[in-house]
Amino acid sequence: MSATLPVTLTVNGETLTRLVEPRETLADLLRRDLGLTGTHTGCEMGVCGACLVMLDGLPVHACLTFAVQAAGTEIATVEGLTESTVIADLQRAFHERNALQCGFCTPGMLIAAQGLLARLPLPSRAEIRDALSGNYCRCTGYEAIVDAIETVARRRAAGETAPAFAEEPA
């Protein structure tokens, strides 16, 4: 039995310390210890992309990082990015275009899209598809996801400030 180790990291702006087993992945820490279940786990081997989080500002797989390796880093999950509204326009466009059905892939898609647009503000459709090559969606057929990301790229380039994601009227 290996010893547990204290890990200090910043998650969605809050610096915290947890005792973890070395074999615990960052995805396990987020989901089980912190209750942040917006980070989904599908394959747990780097193939499906459902577990993407921002680590020091770049998308990485939470299933391919042990929590101990993430000591000292800044993590943003889909919950944090939602709260800070930086992906509100992406969420709105996904909603408008029906770019999700079951929603399992959506957190990973949003984070991959946010990472892409930070690097390449006006990607072509081919570049969008390429950037999503590691994100599986078993429902939508991808077309609507590519549409939504393309729409947001154009809106951002035109300087449109993102209207916040509209709640369904009760």
Added chain:
Amino acid sequence: MKARAFDYARPASVAEALAAFAEADGDASYIAGGQSLVPALALRLQAPAWLIDIGHIAELRGIAVEAGWLRLGALTRHVDAHDHPLIAAHAPLLALAAPHVAHPAIRNRGTLGGSVALADPASEFPAMMLAMGAEMEIAGPEGIRRVPADAFFLDLYQTALEPGELLVALHIPVARPEHRCAFDEIARRRGDYALAGCGIILAMSGGVVEEARIALLSVGPTPLRAHAAEAALTGAALDADAIRHAQAALMDDLDPPDAPEVPAAMRCHLARVLLGRLLAQIAEAA
């Protein structure tokens, strides 16, 4: 899909890392970006007692040009191969190959050192080390040594690294003005491991090939130098005839495995097509 329990060490220097490996009696794995190792642990293909995290060792970092060589610390990430201006200027072949390696999120964490140490024959960077004539800087209990790429990749997943040795840096001769390079691969989907891939560096002088370096991936147990194709090109004017000769010579370089889903003849065909395309691309741009 969970790794077996292990203990974790985070050395701050190469010396500490080597000592940690020795203390673990060899029942340890170094972890860099973890993009190949974590899946292997999750699938329990490997279950070391210790994981030694080399991700925080300053000596393994850095991208710099020194006396005609580009030094890439082993922790240089795939995304740097994609984006870093010194790599674009001095090792353009790496920059051409980088977008074909895995997916963006994996490129944000995967390291060049990890890719080269693992030496997957389907990986892009190990083959590019051969094409570029890189040298691997290795640290072990006896000190530091440098091994040229041609002597580094020994067999399937086997390199000149002895157990416990660390890859410290990749040294790449800086590209010269007369160099022309090209890379492409054929994969079923972008980001998938390629069915065949090829990287080329030609030293050109007035339309004539003075020196050729050609390396292939996914055509055998190791990345492969295409010596016969290189010889066919050397001294030739890069025209349609020379390209055909090089393609014919390439068949002497190849002996790919025969698998039901990818027969040997198919890999030979793909490699031949790639070589032809890339040479034509260089000829056209000249």
